[in-house]
Amino acid sequence: MTSWSPLLALFLVIPLVGAVLTPVVSDSSGRRSWGWAVFIMSVTSAMSVSLIVRVLEEGPFSYVIGGWVAPYGIELRFDEFSASVAIVCLLGLLAIVFSRHYAPQALTPERIPYYYTLLLLNLTGMLGFIVTGDLFNLYVFTEILSLSAYALVAISGEKTAEMAAFKYLVMGAVSSLSILFGVGLLYALTGSLNMADVTSRLAGTAHAPLVMAFAALTLGFMVKAALFPLHIWLPDAHAIAPSPVSAVLSGLVVKIGILGMLRVYQMAYGSGAIDLSGLNLTLTWLGAISIVMGAFFAVFQDDIKMMLAYSTISNIGYIVMGLGLASSYSLIGASVHVFNHALIKATLFLGAGALIHQTGQRTLTGLAGIGRSMPFTTAAISIGAISIVGIPPTAGFLCKWYIALGALEAGEPIFAVALVFGALLIFIYYIRMVNAFYFRKPQDAGAPAVHEAPLTMLVPVLILAALCLIMGILGRLPLSFIEPAVTRLLTPLGGG
Amino acid sequence: MEVVDARVAIAPAISLLCAALVFAAADHTFWRRFFSLSAALAKLIIVMSMLPGALKGVVYTFDLVEFTPGVGLAFRADALGMFFAVVSSTLWLFTSIYAIGYMEREPNRRRFFGFFALCVSTTVGVAFAENLLTLFLFYETLTICTYPLVVHDETPEAMRAGRTYLAYTLTGGAFVLLGSIWTYQLAGTMTLSQPGILTMEAGRTTLTALFVCLIAGFGVKAAIMPLHGWLPTAMVAPTPVSALLHAVAVVKVGAFGVLRTIYNVFGVDLLQELGVCDWLAALAGITIIAASVIAIFQDNFKRRLAFSTISQLSYIVLGAALLSPLAATAAIVHIANQAFAKITMFFVAGSIQRTTGKTAIHEFAGIGYRMPYTMGAFTVAALSFIGIPLFAGFVTKWYLSLGALESDQWIYALVMLGSSLLNAAYWLPIIYTAFFKSPREDALVHEAHWTMLGPTLLCAAYVLLLGMTVSVPGMPFALAQAAVKFVFGM
Numbered sequence: 001m002t003s004w005s006p007l008l009a010l011f012l013v014i015p016l017v018g019a020v021l022t023p024v025v026s027d028s029s030g031r032r033s034w035g036w037a038v039f040i041m042s043v044t045s046a047m048s049v050s051l052i053v054r055v056l057e058e059g060p061f062s063y064v065i066g067g068w069v070a071p072y073g074i075e076l077r078f079d080e081f082s083a084s085v086a087i088v089c090l091l092g093l094l095a096i097v098f099s100r101h102y103a104p105q106a107l108t109p110e111r112i113p114y115y116y117t118l119l120l121l122n123l124t125g126m127l128g129f130i131v132t133g134d135l136f137n138l139y140v141f142t143e144i145l146s147l148s149a150y151a152l153v154a155i156s157g158e159k160t161a162e163m164a165a166f167k168y169l170v171m172g173a174v175s176s177l178s179i180l181f182g183v184g185l186l187y188a189l190t191g192s193l194n195m196a197d198v199t200s201r202l203a204g205t206a207h208a209p210l211v212m213a214f215a216a217l218t219l220g221f222m223v224k225a226a227l228f229p230l231h232i233w234l235p236d237a238h239a240i241a242p243s244p245v246s247a248v249l250s251g252l253v254v255k256i257g258i259l260g261m262l263r264v265y266q267m268a269y270g271s272g273a274i275d276l277s278g279l280n281l282t283l284t285w286l287g288a289i290s291i292v293m294g295a296f297f298a299v300f301q302d303d304i305k306m307m308l309a310y311s312t313i314s315n316i317g318y319i320v321m322g323l324g325l326a327s328s329y330s331l332i333g334a335s336v337h338v339f340n341h342a343l344i345k346a347t348l349f350l351g352a353g354a355l356i357h358q359t360g361q362r363t364l365t366g367l368a369g370i371g372r373s374m375p376f377t378t379a380a381i382s383i384g385a386i387s388i389v390g391i392p393p394t395a396g397f398l399c400k401w402y403i404a405l406g407a408l409e410a411g412e413p414i415f416a417v418a419l420v421f422g423a424l425l426i427f428i429y430y431i432r433m434v435n436a437f438y439f440r441k442p443q444d445a446g447a448p449a450v451h452e453a454p455l456t457m458l459v460p461v462l463i464l465a466a467l468c469l470i471m472g473i474l475g476r477l478p479l480s481f482i483e484p485a486v487t488r489l490l491t492p493l494g495g496g
Numbered sequence: 497m498e499v500v501d502a503r504v505a506i507a508p509a510i511s512l513l514c515a516a517l518v519f520a521a522a523d524h525t526f527w528r529r530f531f532s533l534s535a536a537l538a539k540l541i542i543v544m545s546m547l548p549g550a551l552k553g554v555v556y557t558f559d560l561v562e563f564t565p566g567v568g569l570a571f572r573a574d575a576l577g578m579f580f581a582v583v584s585s586t587l588w589l590f591t592s593i594y595a596i597g598y599m600e601r602e603p604n605r606r607r608f609f610g611f612f613a614l615c616v617s618t619t620v621g622v623a624f625a626e627n628l629l630t631l632f633l634f635y636e637t638l639t640i641c642t643y644p645l646v647v648h649d650e651t652p653e654a655m656r657a658g659r660t661y662l663a664y665t666l667t668g669g670a671f672v673l674l675g676s677i678w679t680y681q682l683a684g685t686m687t688l689s690q691p692g693i694l695t696m697e698a699g700r701t702t703l704t705a706l707f708v709c710l711i712a713g714f715g716v717k718a719a720i721m722p723l724h725g726w727l728p729t730a731m732v733a734p735t736p737v738s739a740l741l742h743a744v745a746v747v748k749v750g751a752f753g754v755l756r757t758i759y760n761v762f763g764v765d766l767l768q769e770l771g772v773c774d775w776l777a778a779l780a781g782i783t784i785i786a787a788s789v790i791a792i793f794q795d796n797f798k799r800r801l802a803f804s805t806i807s808q809l810s811y812i813v814l815g816a817a818l819l820s821p822l823a824a825t826a827a828i829v830h831i832a833n834q835a836f837a838k839i840t841m842f843f844v845a846g847s848i849q850r851t852t853g854k855t856a857i858h859e860f861a862g863i864g865y866r867m868p869y870t871m872g873a874f875t876v877a878a879l880s881f882i883g884i885p886l887f888a889g890f891v892t893k894w895y896l897s898l899g900a901l902e903s904d905q906w907i908y909a910l911v912m913l914g915s916s917l918l919n920a921a922y923w924l925p926i927i928y929t930a931f932f933k934s935p936r937e938d939a940l941v942h943e944a945h946w947t948m949l950g951p952t953l954l955c956a957a958y959v960l961l962l963g964m965t966v967s968v969p970g971m972p973f974a975l976a977q978a979a980v981k982f983v984f985g986m
Contacts (some may be wrong), residue, residue: 391640392633408681413702416674424670431643431662438607439647439655475563475623 008076009062009084011047012128016042019120023113030104030112037096037116041123045089048127048320052083056480062133075194077133080485081262085130087339089250091346092123094460095244098350101454102357106156106242115155115242122148122248129256135183135193137278138263142179142224142256153241171233175223179260182216185209190430195267200386202271210274213379217264227255227283227320228290231313235297238309243353246305250312250349250448251342258319258338262489265323269489276326283324288415290317291422299429302363304352307429308345311388314426315341322403328486330406335482337399340387340471344396347384347464351377354453364433369442373450376458380465387468390423395471397420398493444496499549501556504571504624507581508634509540511535511617518610520580528609529596535613536592538584539620545579550578551974557689567680569633570626572689575979576759576828580752581623582975583832587744587839588616590951595736597947602734606939607644612642612736615745616749622749628686635749639665642746646730657732664726665746668716672753675710679761682706685803691983692763700770703762707772710757717750719806719812721783722936728802735846738798742763745841747805748831751812755827758816759983773817780814781911783807788918788962793801795856797845800922802837804881807915808834814908815896821984823899826892828976833880833888836958840877843952845868847944857926864931867943871930873956878923880959883916888962 002092018040026033054061060079062077096119103112125145132138150172154165187193189209190201202210219230238250268274294314301307315337322334354369354377356362371378377429400423407415471478514535529629533868544558555574562568573581579863595612599605619640621634633922639662647658680686682702683693694703730741741747758767767773784807791803810833813828847870848854848863864871880887893912901910 303598386640391636392629393561393563393569401564401567403675404674405681408678413678416677420670420674420677427666435655439644439650441650472563473561476565479564 006063007047007051007129008061008078009065011044011051011131012076012124014047015120015124015127016079018044019117019124022117022120026113026116027126028110028113030109031100033113033116034096034100034103037120038093040120041089041093041096044123044127045093045325048085049088051078052086054078055083073198074137075133075195076131076404076444078131080481080488081259081335082130082296083481084259084339085127086447087342088123088126088130088252091248091342092119093349094464095119095248096248098353098457098460099177099242099244100456101463102242102244102353102457105357108157110276111155113158115152118148118152118155119245119248121145122152122253126252126256130259131197135186135195135198136196138260139176139180139183140155142260143176145253145256146224147251148174152245152249153237155245156240156242159239159492160236161240164240168233168237171223171230175220175230177220178216178223179220180221182213185213185216189213193486199267199270202267202273205273207274214264214274214279220288221260222320223257224260225254225314225316225320226313227257227286228313229286229294231290231294231316232344234313235306235309239305239310243305243349243356246308246353247346249437251346254312254316255338258323258334261320261323264337266489270412280324280326283320284412285324285414287319287321287324288319288418289424290314290320291418292317292425295422295425295429297427298431301429302365302366304355304362304367304433305349305434308348308352309366309431311348311426312341312345312424315345315388318399318403318419318421321419322399322406324413325403325406325410325412326360327406327410328490329409330403331486331489332479332482333399333402333404333406336402336475336478337396339478340395340399342467343464343467343471344387347380347461347468348388350461350464351381351384354457355381357457359450364436368436368440369438370450371437372442374452377453377461380461381437382403382434383465383468385434387472389430392474393469395468397472417427465496497553498557499544499553500558502558503542503546504556504573505558505560507539507585507624508543508549508571508617508621510538511578511613511620514538515610515617518613519606520786521606523603523606527670528606532596532609532613533589535616536585536589538701539616540589542807543581543585543620546573546578547582548629550575551978553978555689566685567629568617568627568849569630571621571624571630572626573624574689574974575982576755577623577625579828579975579979580748580831581620583835584619584623584748585616585836587892587955588619590955591736591739591744591839594739594843594948594951597945598736598850599734599946602648602762604648605837607736608648611644612740615645615740619745619749622752625688627688628672628679628756628761628942631688631753632669632676636666636669638667638745638749642737642741644696645740646733648734648737651732651733654732657729660729661726664716664723668713668723668750671709671713671716673713675706675713675757678706678709683703688760691985692766694762694766696766696769703766703770704772707757707762707767707770710761711754711776713752714753714757715813717746717781718754718809718813719747720752720779720788720810721806724783724787724806728799730797731796731802735798735842735849738801739839739842739846743835743842747809748835750811751831753875754813755816758819759979761823764819764984768819773819777814777817777908779907780810780817781908782865783810784814784915785910785918788915788922792918792922795858797848797855797857797926798842799933800857801845803921804841804919805834807840808838808881808916811892811896814911815892815899818896818899818903818905818908820899821980821986822895822902824980826895826899826978828979829895829973830892833892833959833962836955836962837877837880837888840873840952840955840959843955844874844877845922845946847948847952849900850948851942851944857929860929861933862930864927869943869949870952871927873952874930875927876956876959878919878927880963881923883912886960886963888959890963897951
């Protein structure tokens with residue numbers, strides 16, 4: 001271990017402590033708590049950059065808490081998949097910046113500092129989830145981020161929000177329990193909680209409990225990822241939460257389910273102790289159904305955030321289908337989309353948030369003709385829409401390209417067809433949206449003039465929209481992380 | 497000889513820049529016109545500057561960006577692409593001038609001309625696409641950019657037509673994408689620079705399925721029956737847009753895609769072995785006749801033009817599907833011949849509508865006295881479609897019939913003959929109505945504004961030139977021949 005490693009621990013401690021201190025530091029001033037949250041997240045983002053630079057130069061590295069060596073102590077591990085902390089930090093930072101004017105309008109003043117506390121806690125949970133090398137901590141961080149997410153959904157205090165949060169809580173609690181059960185079984189089987197260690201001990205353990213353990217983990221993570229038919233909590237929760245929270249939930253929190261799945265796969269493929277073909281087939285089909293069902297429900301929504309929420313279900317479908325197809329192309333596609341969908345969906349949710357903030361309208365009917373008065377926001381949303389449909393050269397294209405190629409590689413052209421035509425269905429409702437913005441006359445001409453959103457909203461949205469384009473054109477960039485990681489994933493016990 | 501030259505990338509990009517400037521110009525009429533015209537003109541100049549080289553056999557290439565290894569945007573101006581680019585950029589200038597006159601008093605002109613300029617960009621992008629992905633990208637972008645033009649009037653009828661248009665073309669686009677991915681998976685490349693990249697190793701069933709996939713995708717825009725439903729519906733758009741859809745951009749990129757699929761993805765030899773082109777030729781033959789029969793019964797002028805377009809486009813598809821060098825020549829030159837004749841007709845339809853407000857053919861009695869030049873131009877285009885020697889359409893019919901005989905499929909020579917008769921049956925009555933029926937109103941000469949009449953007459957002149965000399969300056973027959981030689985390995 002080089003002298004750099006403690007940075008990995010600080011990387012979690014700083015946002016955690018920052019979150020807890022927010023109400024104290026801000027002295028119940030919304031403005032000051034915003035400044036503090038921005039500061040904490042900026043520091044964390046800077047650290048994430050230096051960590052990623054290091055993983056690129058040296059490959060995966062670890063930090064051992066308290067100096068206890070791997071199987072016994074708690075290990076923090078930073079590998080290529082962990083590079084996803086960059087996207088967590090970026091989106092977290094932008095969502096917080098965006099909240100400056102949004103939060104005072106959506107929340108009562110005394111709740112604002114707690115809003116930032118919860119948001120920072122949620123982000124810490126995700127960062128921890130990504131860098132931990134330990135199964136029990138995986139569970140702990142899952143709970144941190146889930147609990148803060150329930151609270152964030154409910155934070156506006158409206159009846160509908162509380163209902164949505166409750167639904168989310170019930171489903172979330174069951175899934176957490178399922179994950180804990182899986183972790184417990186693995187511990188009972190192998191006597192270890194360190195993931196690398198578990199992997200090496202799995203071979204030769206009893207088959208039935210092992211299957212049960214992986215099934216429990218998969219089930220738990222799939223609820224978190226909102227895969228059909230476990231998606232029912234998602235639309236309400238994501239649509240009703242304040243928009244910056246929706247962006248974080250839809251862009252990042254559901255991906256935790258996916259990243260958890262990748263961890264499970266790392267163990268399963270690495271040990272070679274279990275045959276995943278049945279699971280893979282199930283996931284592929286569920287993914288395909290998710291794509292179509294999500295798109296199908298989205299077509300009938302009039303509420304713009306509801307539409308975006310269903311679109312998330314479709315996109316999770318793409319990712320899960322990529323995982324299930326389990327060829328190197330499709331895994332690359334799925335992993336790339338974990339990043340890119342986060343960018344795209346954050347663009348859309350923050351953009352929608354800006355529209356709602358400025359107009360007070362959240363239906364397509366109410367937002368008709370808004371393109372004339374808020375040209376920048378709607379342009380950004382349009383870029384997001386084009387990306388999510390997957391038209392080159394935007395960020396959404398790579399995922400579709402690779403997953404479809406993976407489906408053909410795996411000899412399953414039917415899934416390539418499902419993918420392409422699912423994208424077509426998705427296109428339909430984004431066209432409805434763009435149509436409403438640009439080609440429909442505003443509802444009532446007498447309404448007060450609407451202005452473009454303030455800069456703290458507009459700038460994050462525009463940055464994200466630009467990234468949607470840049471990540472499409474520079475598609476090689478994420479691949480440089482993902483290709484070695486996927487290769488390692490598919491090679492039994494090849495992990496360095 | 498291949499030369500790396502940024503001009504192939506600049507040609508689409510410059511119109512993109514101008515489109516941005518049109519949007520930025522907001523409501524300044526002068527600047528909007530200035531940038532619209534400079535979009536068309538700048539592109540024409542760049543394309544034409546590559547023409548001398550292309551005629552000498554130089555192929556210009558430029559790799560713009562690679563998303564991931566082997567997958568990226570790249571441009572390449574081979575003979576076929578150059579031919580298409582020259583035709584579309586020449587016509588674009590005419591259409592832009594015409595559109596400025598036609599759209600004089602319409603609302604939302606900024607949006608209209610912005611997207612209009614974007615369409616120039618994408619069409620040339622299609623022409624110069626080096627691989628299927630680039631082709632797909634511009635093919636889809638064209639769909640998106642033409643949508644605001646189709647729904648320009650924002651009436652419920654226009655919105656409905658827009659939806660139909662999108663439903664058809666986006667589904668087609670999905671097939672193209674699927675076909676592109678599949679091609680990449682089978683061949684390991686998507687390049688369009690070879691005379692065929694697939695081999696029989698992939699298996700007969702797979703190749704047939706892939707062929708159907710790609711042809712169905714491109715066939716939507718090429719309006720091969722039964723995929724033609726969007727085209728007559730989209731007639732609700734302003735006339736310059738119809739001209740754009742029918743003559744220059746949309747339908748032609750479809751036909752161009754079919755040519756690329758047959759010549760550069762599969763290759764003539766493979767298709768001969770596979771035998772699927774017989775079916776495509778049959779489908780094209782049926783479309784030619786059926787669309788013409790339907791056209792006879794249309795009283796709305798633009799609808800009659802629409803069905804004529806469907807029929808004419810299948811000439812190109814048929815020429816390609818016959819897999820003989822002479823028929824291929826016909827297919828390629830028909831891109832130009834159909835374009836100039838059909839755009840003349842649409843210009844005429846628009847001029848009549850703007851000047852007299854008439855859209856139905858039975859109202860055209862005596863209109864030849866009122867608008868003699870306009871109707872004269874129409875007559876030239878009509879005679880070309882019928883296939884009278886000295887007019888452009890004759891060249892196509894001649895080569896296509898020869899090609900049909902060359903490949904021992906004389907039935908298609910009969911189709912050509914039948915199509916000529918049907919064309920006569922639906923064009924000549926219009927000429928008769930216009931010139932020989934007595935005028936019901938006072939017969940003062942009242943022509944359209946010069947911005948509309950000028951392009952109409954120029955296009956009509958091109959139709960004559962193309963028919964008389966085959967090799968009109970700027971419309972090089974030699975390019976078509978070079979493309980055919982490359983494809984057939986001669």
